[in-house]
Amino acid sequence: MQRVKVLVTLKPSLLDAQGKVVQDGLHALGYDNVESVRIGKVVELNLTDGTVNVQEQVREMCQRFLANTVIENYDIEVLN
C-alpha cells in the first residue's frame, strides 16, 4: 500500500477569512505573538500497490478534483 499526503492551501495573495477568525480567537485567548494564521486541508490517501506512477497520478487528482488551482496550491508527499 502506498500512503500519500496532499496539503492544499489557499494561494498567499488571497485573504484567508477562516485563518483571520482563528487568529482573532488566539489573540482573545492571550496569544498576542500570533502574527498570522492560514488554514488549509490535508488529504491522506491510501492507494493499492500497482503499476501506476503515484506522484503523477496524485498530481492529476489534484488538478482535476482535490484542489481548485485557481485559488489553491497543493503539495504532494509520497510517504512510502
Place this chain on the structure above:
Amino acid sequence: MQRVKVLVTLKPSLLDAQGKVVQDGLHALGYDNVESVRIGKVVELNLTDGTVNVQEQVREMCQRFLANTVIENYDIEVLN
C-alpha cells in the same frame, strides 16, 4: 519570525464522512486504486520572535482551541 505547521486529523477509529465523499468522487473519476481517504486541517502559524517556548505554547493552543482532543489528534512541526 517562527513558522509552525499544525496538522489536525480525525482520530483513526472515527468515521471520516468527508473523506468517504472524496473517495467516492475519486472512484467516480476512475481512480479505482484509492483504498481510503481521510481529510484533516493544516494550521500555519507565524509567531513573532520572543522568549516563549514555541513548541510548548502551540501545544497549549491545540489543547485549548485549535483541536478538539476528544475526536482529533494534532501534530506540531516547528519549521524554523
